Amino acid sequence: MLGFLINEREKQEMEYLLKREMDEILFDLKDSRIDHIVKRAMDERYKILFELFKRVASHKDCMKYMKTKRIEQGKS
Template sequence: MLGMLFTDHEYKELDYVLRKELDEMLLDMSDMRLDQDIREAIANRYKTVFRMYARFAPSRELSKYARRVRLPQAKP
């Protein structure tokens, strides 16, 4: 396991970057113009970034980014 020490400013910046990345990935996963395989790859990356964010985010903030549904399936 690796550990890191952040200043308050760095902590806030990391929080901001991770939240914006999660928002962007949620938007991309809901975009039906993207191929299903691409959306699945984004979903896998989302899980990783979400787990990173979950290590220090308050539960109230974390609940905003918890996914409840699977990826929407493209209609043939």
């Protein structure tokens, strides 16, 4: 187990970067040209990013991305 300390500004930056990356993955999962094997790998990456996101984001933001994730999985 690893741990690190970050200040509020760094927390906000991490939150922003994770949201941006997760949004990009969700967008790409909608693309029918992407192979299902690649989509599965993207989904695994999304799960890892979401676990990190849960550590820094508010409950409201987490619910938003959790809900979106479920919707997207049903479409792919």
